[in-house]
Amino acid sequence: MKQVRDKCILWVAGNFKSFLHDERGSLLPMVAGSMLMLTGAAGVAIDGARMFYVKDVLQKSLDSAGLAAGHAMSVTNMENDAREFFNANVSSVAGVVTDSNMVVDISPDNELITLTASASVEATFMRLFGYDAITVSASTEVSRETRGMELVLVMDNTGSMRHDDKIDTMKEAATDLIEIVFGDDETNTNLWAGVVPYITHVNVGDGNYSWLSEAGQDKVDNDYHGTEWKGCLEARTDGEDQTDTPPTVLPFEPFYWADTDPYWKYSRRRGWYSVDEDNNWIDDDTGTVTINEVNNSSSALGPNRGCASAITPLVAEKSKILSAIDVMEPWSFGGTAANYGLVWGWRVISPRWRGLWSGSPATLPLDHDTPYMDKVIVMLTDGVNELISQDSELGGSDYTAFGRLHDFGYTSINDARDEFDTRFDTICQNIKDDEILIYTITFGSTPDTDTQDAYAACASNPAFYFHAPTASSLTEAFEEIGRQLSNLRLSK
Known part of the structure; x- marks a missing residue:
């Protein structure tokens, strides 16, 4: 068994030496290049996935910020409300994003709110190609139309x-x-x-x-x-x-x-007495009309009382x-x-x-x-x-x-x-x-x-x-x- 192993090692060593000195074609640069391309592709795929994830979060954060600004009661609260919502939502990618920024632009008539944002994503494999970070951006517009x-x-x-x-x-x-x-x-x-x-x-x-x-x-x-x-x-x-x-x-x-006539009322203390307390605005004897349609319960008289x-x-x-x-x-x-x-x-x-x-x-x-x-x-x-x-x-x-x-x-x-x-x-x-x-x-x-x-x-x-x-x-x-x-x- 040992003899077989030794013979195999000698064969591989001999053939590898021949491979290195063979002038009929060089496969090593091709293999090395292929490995480099595969590594780069893997780096792009991994960093790209991180980039797309951050962009998705960034866009959703921006959309929620825009809606918050649009629902603000006063114009002075628009930007503050937008930043509060944006920061709360973008914090979910804090371990991936090294830096983020949002700009709020409000039209002169306060009806159109434009929001733009960018975030820096830390690179991983792309560092091999000299990229330490990748910047992604998003934007949205909110029409502050009122019902x-x-x-x-x-x-x-x-x-x-x-x-x-x-x-x-x-x-x-x-x-x-x-x-x-x-x-x-x-x-x-x-x-x-x-x-x-x-x-x-x-x-x-x-x-x-x-x-x-x-x-x-x-x-x-x-x-x-x-x-x-x-x-x-x-x-x-x-x-x-x-x-x-x-x-x-x-x-x-x-x-x-309607005009109310006086009427008689009885009490033990006063006996029978005439009551004229409701709305007697036409004098029964003279026909004189007295109108006093004011907001006073004791003196108001008239059909509009x-x-x-x-x-x-x-x-x-x-x-x-x-x-x-x-x-x-x-x-x-x-x-x-x-x-x-x-x-x-x-x-x-x-x-x-x-x-x-x-x-x-x-x-x-x-x-x-x-x-x-x-x-x-x-x-x-x-x-x-x-x-x-x-x-x-x-x-x-x-x-x-x-x-x-x-x-x-x-x-x-x-x-x-x-x-x-x-x-x-x-x-x-x-x-x-x-x-x-x-x-x-x-x-x-x-x-x-x-x-x-x-x-x-x-x-x-x-x-x-x-x-x-x-x-x-x-x-x-x-x-x-x-x-x-x-x-x-x-x-x-």
């Missing part, structure tokens, strides 16, 4: 808002919301807003006289002695107070608080909305009918009412399926639904858009409240079925548990309901809604 919005604020203007400066707090908070949504501009692309003040009746403005029935127009023309119809309407019957049926299909009747500030329909100008908020004040008449305020908020943005609102563009409200458009209602109350009680001789309550308590079909104030609550729930569901977003707010300590639950259920999303027991919490609630609405408009 459109029709926004309506449905605001409680009842008498209880007079206490503890609640009306001023609400007006300041609502102003903050509008400032957040509109930003520094007087108008904004595809953004319209409106305001609906409510008590137990709502004022649509006297410019909408054409909405009245023939009988209603005749009443306005002849029965408002010494004054003019301000624009408040009666609630429609047969369930139509819970729909968005337009006046072209079913006209309205004007709100008319308690007809509060008019609705501001959808407009594009921020200043008009701020003015509408500023003129709101508490009206101590009738009580609270949040269901009636809410249904009018719906009518302000329902496309069935397009071209009907005096003072609003004829093209509004837009269709529900208009691309990149949202319809939003923000609803606030500081109390519970209720009617202000009056003597039976006066019909059991103040006069409202639903008539007096007895006209409404009830003898109990609590039963009437329950009916208002039921209608509120129905209107909420009808609006949500109409693909309109609802934000709700209960303000102060007066809204009871049932009211808070009803408003929470009315909101389109649990995050869209806010209970604000204090002035500061109301400000925070409106600011949060403003932020959510701003992000909604930047969600494309």
Whole structure:
């Protein structure tokens, strides 16, 4: 065996020596070159895989940074938000990348964001060819296009808002919301807003006289002695107070608080005495008309008694909305009918009412399926639904858009409240079925548990309901809604 091995070694040695001195052809340089090429190819493959991996991560990091910048509420936050997202994502290749950099360029109109980035990848086999690092780059563009919005604020203007400066707090908070949504501009692309003040009746403005029935127009023309119809309407019957049926299909009747005659009342202390405390604006003896349709429960007289500030329909100008908020004040008449305020908020943005609102563009409200458009209602109350009680001789309550308590079909104030609550729930569901977003707010300590639950259920999303027991919490609630609405408009 040993002899065989020795012979093999001698043969290989002899032949190798001949191979080295053979002049017929040199295979060694070819083999060496082939080995070099194979090594280089392996180096390119390995380093290339690392490069493609880093480029993929770099591109995804850049895309997420661009989306973060596009969703930033303010322009000043765009670059900071972009860098935060970019750094968080690109850190996943920290062991491979030796250096990275991102540049953010924002167009003058703040609508186009261009992001570019580069990263250095440490070479491995490519070092054999003099490359210590390989640079990869990526870029992306984000169009900061905003969604459109029709926004309506449905605001409680009842008498209880007079206490503890609640009306001023609400007006300041609502102003903050509008400032957040509109930003520094007087108008904004595809953004319209409106305001609906409510008590137990709502004022649509006297410019909408054409909405009245023939009988209603005749009443306005002849029965408002010494004054003019301000624009408040009666609630429609047969369930139509819970729909968005337009006046072209079913006209309205004007709100008319009729003159009330003095009546006799008995008490043990005073005996029989004459009561003249509701709305005696026509003297029974002389026929003298006394009109004093001011916001004062003790002295107000006239057919428009308690007809509060008019609705501001959808407009594009921020200043008009701020003015509408500023003129709101508490009206101590009738009580609270949040269901009636809410249904009018719906009518302000329902496309069935397009071209009907005096003072609003004829093209509004837009269709529900208009691309990149949202319809939003923000609803606030500081109390519970209720009617202000009056003597039976006066019909059991103040006069409202639903008539007096007895006209409404009830003898109990609590039963009437329950009916208002039921209608509120129905209107909420009808609006949500109409693909309109609802934000709700209960303000102060007066809204009871049932009211808070009803408003929470009315909101389109649990995050869209806010209970604000204090002035500061109301400000925070409106600011949060403003932020959510701003992000909604930047969600494309």
